[in-house]
Amino acid sequence: MPVLLAAADLHVSFYLLPLAAVISLVYSASRYELPEKILIRATKLFAQIIGFMAVVFAVLWFFSLGI
Amino acid sequence: MTVESSPVHRKPWEEKNAVVSGVLAYLIPGAGHFYQGRWFKGLIYFVCILGTFFGGMKLGEGAVVYHLPNNRFGISLNYLAQVCVGLPALPAVYQTRRAKSLQNRDLDQLSAPLTAPFQGKLITKGPADRSETNELVGQIELVTDLDGSFPETHGKFTGTLDGEPIELELNGGFRLERPVSAGFQRTLICAVARTANQHPHESQVLRGYIPRPIVDGYCAPPEPGQLQDLHGRLGKFYDLAIAFTMIAGLLNVLAVWDAIEGPAYGFGDELPPTASETEAVTAPATKATAETPSATPPQTIR
Numbered sequence: 001m002p003v004l005l006a007a008a009d010l011h012v013s014f015y016l017l018p019l020a021a022v023i024s025l026v027y028s029a030s031r032y033e034l035p036e037k038i039l040i041r042a043t044k045l046f047a048q049i050i051g052f053m054a055v056v057f058a059v060l061w062f063f064s065l066g067i
Numbered sequence: 068m069t070v071e072s073s074p075v076h077r078k079p080w081e082e083k084n085a086v087v088s089g090v091l092a093y094l095i096p097g098a099g100h101f102y103q104g105r106w107f108k109g110l111i112y113f114v115c116i117l118g119t120f121f122g123g124m125k126l127g128e129g130a131v132v133y134h135l136p137n138n139r140f141g142i143s144l145n146y147l148a149q150v151c152v153g154l155p156a157l158p159a160v161y162q163t164r165r166a167k168s169l170q171n172r173d174l175d176q177l178s179a180p181l182t183a184p185f186q187g188k189l190i191t192k193g194p195a196d197r198s199e200t201n202e203l204v205g206q207i208e209l210v211t212d213l214d215g216s217f218p219e220t221h222g223k224f225t226g227t228l229d230g231e232p233i234e235l236e237l238n239g240g241f242r243l244e245r246p247v248s249a250g251f252q253r254t255l256i257c258a259v260a261r262t263a264n265q266h267p268h269e270s271q272v273l274r275g276y277i278p279r280p281i282v283d284g285y286c287a288p289p290e291p292g293q294l295q296d297l298h299g300r301l302g303k304f305y306d307l308a309i310a311f312t313m314i315a316g317l318l319n320v321l322a323v324w325d326a327i328e329g330p331a332y333g334f335g336d337e338l339p340p341t342a343s344e345t346e347a348v349t350a351p352a353t354k355a356t357a358e359t360p361s362a363t364p365p366q367t368i369r
Contacts, residue, residue, distance in 0.1 A: 012303055018122075019314065022115040029111045030321035030331060033076070037335025038111070 013057075020049040079103040080329040092326035094153040096319045099326030112322040116315050120152050123311025130249035130297055131308045133288040134159035145309060151316035159286035166247045166288050174243040176218040177211040181243075185224060185255065187275010189235075194268040201229045203275065209237065209257070221260075224273060236260035237273065249289035250297075252276035 021042075028042035080088065083103045092099025097113030100106070123131060132155075134146045142150075149156045165171065185207040189200040205226010212219050220241040225234050240258035259271035289297070297305050325331075 012307060015307055015311075019119070019311065022119050023314070023318065025111050026115050026318045026321060029108050030325045032332055032335035033105075033108070033330045034335040035107045038108070041335075 016053065017050070020046055020053075024049065076334050078329060079105055080326065085327050088326040089323055092323045093151075093319070096153065096315075096322050099323070103326065108325070112319070116152065116318050116322065117155065119311050119318070120149075120155055120315035123308045123315065126311065127301065127305050127308030128297065129251045129284055130289045130293065131305070132156050132159055132286050132312050133249055134163045134286075135288050136163075145313060148313035148316045152312070152319050156286065156312075156316065159288075162247065162285070162287040166245075168247075171245050171247045173245050175241060176213075176220055177209060177243075180208070180210040181222075181277075182206065182208045183277040185226065185273070185275055185277055187255070187273055189228060189259070190272045190274055192270050192272070193266065203228050203233075203273065205233075207237075207255070207257070207273075207277065209241065211241075220257075222257075224257075235271075235273070240272075243277075245290075246279075247283045247287050248279070249284060249287045249293060251279050251281065251284045253279040254293075 024042040024045040025038070028038045028045060032038050032041060080103055088099040088102055090099075091102050092112075095113070096116035097109040097111070100109030100112060132146070132149050134150075135143055137143045146156070146159060150159070183206070186202070186204050189203050191198045191200075203224075203226065205224055207222065207224050209220055209222035212221070219238075221236075221238040223234060223236055227233060236259065237257045238260035240256075242256045244254040246253075253276060255273070255275060255277050257273045259273060261270075301308070
């Protein structure tokens with residue numbers, strides 16, 4: 001996945017998406033055993049991570065306005 | 068809150084040898100789970116952890132996982148995290164030993180003829196200026212003659228310069244980066260033979276890369292100059308590549324733990340306790356707290 005992103009010449013922040021997906025999947029897999037539960041929990045965790053990063057990005061963007 | 072484990076599930080991690088599972092899970096992410104028959108989780112660990120590790124390696128041009136012992140702790144923090152990924156990071160210890168050997172040094176002569184694909188630039192240095200061409204791609208052939216009073220390396224380059232076919236005679240200077248070093252590219256600098264109508268103060272040099280065999284470049288420590296070059300070319304992507312490989316190692320710690328002890332929260336379909344069960348569990352504790360005499364006597368207020 002990082003290789004595909006490099007080929008597409010994307011901004012460095014987009015590399016956090018596959019990284020967040022991997023962390024969500026592996027973390028959820030280490031918490032639960034059943035596949036459905038792992039996938040549901042991983043999806044929620046991925047959304048939480050991306051949401052948190054989006055909020056931090058928005059706050060930083062707001063404070064950097066006009067600089 | 069306590070949860071009730073469902074009795075219909077068997078626990079595969081308790082049916083197999085925990086030490087074997089743990090060692091397998093450490094060496095190859097997911098292998099411990101495959102050994103236990105937990106295919107879905109094994110596949111998640113295998114694909115996600117190794118994908119992140121090798122993705123980071125590719126992003127950092129193969130020069131991000133290496134073992135350069137720290138004077139204080141004997142191991143760098145980067146490698147401490149990376150080595151948790153197991154077998155893919157372990158060759159770094161052996162490669163460091165190979166890289167430090169006396170035979171591993173930059174070459175100015177060849178012991179055997181060299182033929183390799185080359186990618187780089189043609190640099191022209193004149194009396195007043197210096198210019199670099201765009202991409203020079205092709206095949207390089209070099210040989211060192213040991214017959215004369217001093218060894219002389221010469222050969223030719225055949226390929227394309229900006230898409231146009233070109234052939235260059237090479238003679239007058241040669242330097243090839245040491246065999247064992249980080250990355251899968253080996254720096255080669257070679258002087259182009261002078262022509263009759265060339266300005267006396269002008270010289271041309273080929274500077275670029277030839278492939279390095281995977282056994283010499285994988286997990287080998289980089290030279291300071293090489294690190295500088297990587298930071299210059301890749302910028303923050305180099306740091307990101309290191310982060311990817313470190314995170315892969317840390318994630319494998321979770322996989323090893325899961326292979327030995329099972330999932331931390333259970334199967335995931337456990338039922339929450341009913342109200343009466345919760346009351347039964349909490350009531351004695353509340354009662355005991357109420358009956359316990361205070362450790363410190365009440366103070367008298369004067």
